[in-house]
Amino acid sequence: METLDELNTKLTERLHDFGLECYPFKIGWYNERVKSGFQLEYHEDTLCFVVISSPSFFEKGFIPFVRNDTENGSNLKQDYLDQAISSCLKTAIQSIPNYDVSVLHDYEMRPGTRRPKVLVQTAGHVSGAVYLYQKTDINNPPWSTDQAIYGVCLHPNYIGWFALRAVIIFQKVLVPDLVFKPPKDILVDETKKIELLNRYNKNWQDYSFRDILPPTERYSKLQQEYFSTPPSERSRLIELFKAN
Ligand code: B12
Structure with a gap:
């Protein structure tokens, strides 16, 4: 069995090829922060990694996945990009065999509820990878107490140009x-x-929160075009990726 450092290095290297990054944390750090309905039922010292897609995931992970997908969006019930993430994570995890691994994706809900399986922003914060800014951090908030203000994470390099995709539990x-x-x-x-x-x-639609500070890298023009195209109209772009 690998040491923590070896596991971390292997997973980091495999994911890096796809433009994905991972950061370790313990379940206990996450469970201490969230309400009981969001807690994960494992020993507090259980090893997890939060997975972030960097701006280059689109070119390094997504487009190659689309090109290799002979079945043409085989499972159309699932978002194409989510399928690509899932496939990249499977490939990376299979290269580190002999562990009981569970993957919780950002879009997965707990059965019979509308609660996500995992709050990836809190996971990202406790891993040290990104900082979660919340209404409760503000001493003199300009909003009324009953106004819902959603929290948002920033990455030290990509600022807002990334997404939190999954938590991998060993x-x-x-x-x-x-x-x-x-x-x-x-x-x-x-x-x-x-x-x-x-x-x-x-x-949030104007992307300006992502540029609250200057990032080292942004989503490419093509990636921005893809995300701003309604999902039902993305097939034209998909065909373009396949053809080039
Ligand atoms: C449901 C959801 C939405 C809903 C509701 C948002 C919400 N926050 O509730 C809606 C549809 C509105 C939405 C919209 C958007 N979303 Co959204 N959404 C989610 C999703 C799936 C779950 C969030 C959720 O249900 N939270 C539940 C609430 C209760 O959690 P919470 O407010 O964080 O509260 C917890 C913390 O406060 C924690 N806590 C308490 N004390 C402390 C102290 C510390 C220090 C810490 C760390 C934590 C902590 O405990 C609380 C729970 O008990 C997440 C992915 C995921 N699985 O996490 C993406 C996610 C939050 N969304 C994201 C984005 C980008 C968006 C949009 C810009 C659209 C888009 N996808 O491009 C918009 C922007 C918001 C807007 N203006 O509408 C990103 C945010 C990335 C980032 N940089 O932070 C996420 C993480 C998805 C991703 N793949 O990256 N979203």
């Missing part, structure tokens, strides 16, 4: 010695945090 691997690494709060000033939450909640 069900029988306990890592009591994993050291907690707090995420970087890159918005030191409260006005900027309010601005971020306003952009994310009120104008």
Whole structure:
């Protein structure tokens, strides 16, 4: 069996080829933060990784998946991009055999409820990869107490140009010695945090929350075009990816 460092390195390398990144954390760190309905029922020292798609996932993971998919969106009930993530994660995990691994995707709901299986933003924060900015962080909020303001994560390099895709649980691997690494709060000033939450909640379609600070990389023009095209009209772009 691999050590934690070996597992981390292997998974990181495999996912990197697809433009995906992973960061380890313990289930206990996640469970301490969320309400009981969102907790994950494993030993508190259980090893997990949160998976982030970087801007290059589209070109390194998604387009190659589309090109290799001979069945043409074989499972049309599922979003094509979600299928690509799932396929990349399967490939990466299969290359590290002999572990009981469970994957919880961002879009999966607990059966019979409308609650997600996992809150990937909280997972991202406790892994140290991204900082989750929430209404409760603001000392003098400009919003009324009953106004719903959704929280948003920022990555130190990609700022808002990434997505939190999944949590991988190594069900029988306990890592009591994993050291907690707090995420970087890159918005030191409260006005900027309010601005971020306003952009994310009120104008998320204009993408401006993703540029609250200058990122090292953004989604390509093609990727932005794909996401801004309604899912029912994406087949033209899919055909284009297949043909080139
Ligand atoms: C449901 C959902 C929505 C819903 C409701 C949003 C919401 N937050 O409830 C709707 C449809 C409105 C929505 C919209 C959008 N969404 Co959305 N959504 C989700 C989804 C599937 C679940 C979120 C959820 O149900 N949260 C439940 C609430 C209760 O959680 P919470 O508010 O975080 O509360 C918890 C924390 O506060 C925690 N907690 C308490 N104290 C503390 C303290 C600390 C320090 C920490 C860390 C945690 C913590 O405990 C609480 C739970 O008990 C997530 C993916 C996922 N599986 O997590 C994506 C997700 C949040 N959405 C995302 C995005 C990008 C969007 C959109 C921009 C559209 C899009 N996909 O492009 C818009 C923007 C919002 C808007 N203006 O409409 C991204 C956010 C990425 C980021 N950078 O943070 C996510 C993570 C999806 C992804 N794949 O990356 N979304």
